[in-house]
Amino acid sequence: MKRLFGICLASWLALSTPIQVQARADQIQLQENHPQEYVVVKGDTLWDISGHFLKKPWRWPELWDVNPQIDDPHWIYPGDILYLTWVNGQPKLRLKNDRMQPRARVSKLDSAIPAIPLKDLFAFLSDNVVLDEELLKKTPYVLGGRNERIIAGAGDRIYARGEIDQGHIAQNVYRPAKKYIDPSTKELLGYELLKVAEARISALNGDITSLEIIKSREEVRVLDRVIPAPEARIQSVFYPVAAPLESRGQILAVLRGVTKIGRYDAVTINLGKREGLKSGHVFKVFTRGETIKDPLTKEKVTLPAEEAGTLMVFKTYDKVSYGLIMTATNVLSIGDTIRSPDADN
Structure with missing residues (x-):
């Protein structure tokens, strides 16, 4: 459980200039309006916090790695103040100085900040x-x-x-x-x-x-x-990573029985272990393009699919998997397509 709540500040890929950031798609990119400091609040997740700093918040494991300033057992809590800094040309996210001095700390386990909203997964x-x-x-x-x-x-x-x-x-x-x-x-x-x-x-x-x-x-x-009844402990630690490059599929169903899908809804997708999927794999979600009538030619035209969300796989079977919608910029629906974040649109 330590790693679930761990503030891990993994070494970033070397970033020396803004031009290099734009030149390489595999580089972690900061939000243009990212804050210099952030106060952790109740209900935050590591994914949420990273979203204030990263353009792709699902890459938070690359942002959080070993940080000697965070006292054992490497958890953060509401009220902690995080700040962005640069060391040897690499961005680092650290705690304010008031946490640097060694001291005893007693906190409830369930008050620590999780990686993702586990309460939305346990039932599924x-x-x-x-x-x-x-x-x-x-x-x-x-x-x-x-x-x-x-x-x-x-x-x-x-x-x-x-x-x-x-x-x-x-x-x-x-x-x-x-x-x-x-x-x-x-x-x-x-x-x-x-x-x-x-x-x-x-x-x-x-x-x-x-x-x-x-x-x-x-x-x-x-x-x-x-x-x-399963004897094994339910998996509660998820480390997001891009789904295999060739992975493309569709949303088959939403597990709460609704027709429209939003953030933190659990869905079923038509890809599974045989396609190489594992818990933690992340996909982009694309809404299906609407079919409209061309006002000039009167013919029916299908509009292109548009990126509208992010999905993380949390349970896999042979031919299907369950995923959690982590972000949604538009209403998603059954039949929407999913692609690896590393794939060309």
């Missing part, structure tokens, strides 16, 4: 899964409940059929909710499942498993799927 990290068609068919399913019930809730017993991993007492119950189809190739990319309950194995009898429902969000129904 634990409550949504995507399975391919073959795996979905093999996943154990709910037969019903005690006394021939077809719905059940917390405190009830249910029965599932299929091969359940006996090494995991804790199980989650999911409901297939959405089928993802690639809009271009029409390939079936997978099925999204939403968690409806948490359960615990109470007995095994051949391919029939008895489970006690511990907690439920919705009523458990026949044909809901049973999947072992």
